[in-house]
Amino acid sequence: MRLGRDTREEILNAAEELLQRRGYNAFSYQHIAVQLGIRNAAIHYHFPGKEDLGVALVKRYRQRFRDWTDEVARLSNAWDRLNAHFQTYVEYAVAGSKICPGGVLSSEFEAIPEVMRHEARLLMREIFEWLIETLDAGRAQGSLNFIGDSRHKAVEIGAALQGSLQIARMAGEERFHQVLQQLALELRHSSADSLP
């Protein structure tokens, strides 16, 4: 209605918020419609089916991540890049009971349309490839310390981030920050200085 108002974008923004708060199957076109002050049918004009909306959301996450990696590529220190990645999750955490896209999509994996599953797999893969690269770079330059296979460490970190955001919902936001602190402690700890 108003000049410059991009309804499609606003729908995506509202849907993204709802997705990370309630999950895919627990949000409806009604929720979005009420929030934007429009009608149900208006959303169907932009996204004929709910799965179209779902796919658009995941594609947007993927694009955003690509743009983001391009940006942080400037940072020469791998720990700084990894820390910047952590910040994404911090933003979810402080927003209050928001979980990460991967967390939503994997939890509901068996209950989302196949097209969405496909996009979700791609998103996952892209994130982990970046994580592995970053860990390898960090180990090579000495800004990150860890033992074992970087691919294993990457999944461990990704899983811990995803899991701790969810746990924070039930057990308090501190839980998330404690995990973040622990991850950092272990990655920055040179194995020379030992146990307490």
Next chain:
Amino acid sequence: MRLGRDTREEILNAAEELLQRRGYNAFSYQHIAVQLGIRNAAIHYHFPGKEDLGVALVKRYRQRFRDWTDEVARLSNAWDRLNAHFQTYVEYAVAGSKICPGGVLSSEFEAIPEVMRHEARLLMREIFEWLIETLDAGRAQGSLNFIGDSRHKAVEIGAALQGSLQIARMAGEERFHQVLQQLALELRHSSADSLP
């Protein structure tokens, strides 16, 4: 119908399976009814409302965990106890795209009845209390090595387990085993023997 058939138990078993595969909001009384070859209404006889069923499920998880901790308390080695805990998750993983109760409940936390949330919080707390105790015992006896606060490490481990089960769904079961391997490697690694 048949002698000794306990419908209530069978409903719980089917529901538990569905919960960990599809999530709370994505399974219906229909799913259960079809699976057990009974009618919708029969389930309502045992569990008047869906939330009654949900609460019963979480209470059962809690009871099972209490029984389990009593059992493994025999093991004098903390690493053995922790490893036994890991086995619970391995069973979920090899069952194929099953995630852990905490993972389901925390992902859908904003979309489940308040009574379930309450039970879920208790379950979480009990698991983490046990994890912390176990880590402390392991550190004291030297069977577990880690740096930092045991409460932080406990959440890190719990989050990694929960997250990796979910990630395994999208990226393959190996991911879960890689995390398990990495966790073990780090916990059993004496900081004397250093990087490769």
Next chain:
DNA sequence: GTCTATATCCGGATAGAC
């Protein structure tokens, strides 16, 4: 591009017979 109105379906739930 957004509306009203409506269609369809499904999940949760109840009443009452057996």
Next chain:
DNA sequence: GTCTATCCGGATATAGAC
């Protein structure tokens, strides 16, 4: 304790006016 029948509400979705 399980059935049949039925109700209700919510969610996805479409048709057609504006």
